[in-house]
Amino acid sequence: MGKKIAEPTAKRLFENMFICVKCNAKMRAQPDKVKKGKVKCRHCGSKKLRLKAKERRGMK
Ligand SMILES: [Zn+2]
Numbered sequence: 001m002g003k004k005i006a007e008p009t010a011k012r013l014f015e016n017m018f019i020c021v022k023c024n025a026k027m028r029a030q031p032d033k034v035k036k037g038k039v040k041c042r043h044c045g046s047k048k049l050r051l052k053a054k055e056r057r058g059m060k
Contacts, residue, residue: 017052020044026052 005013016028020041029039029049037047 014053015051018049019052020046021048021050022046 013028016030018027018029018034018039019025020027020043023041023044023046025041025043027039027042027049031051033039034049039049040047041049
């Protein structure tokens with residue numbers, strides 16, 4: 001909180017941030033692992049995750 005984050009760092013954080021399609025839980029994961037279905041939502045166990053970055057429309 002209150003810390004400044006350099007732009008490249010912030011971008012990287014978003015890139016590894018996924019949202020559970022079922023329960024909307026946020027989690028950080030390696031995109032590679034998500035593609036291979038190795039990452040599960042820790043809340044509902046769903047493997048359906050979407051990239052947080054795609055949610056940034058209109059947030060510029
Ligand atoms: Zn979930």
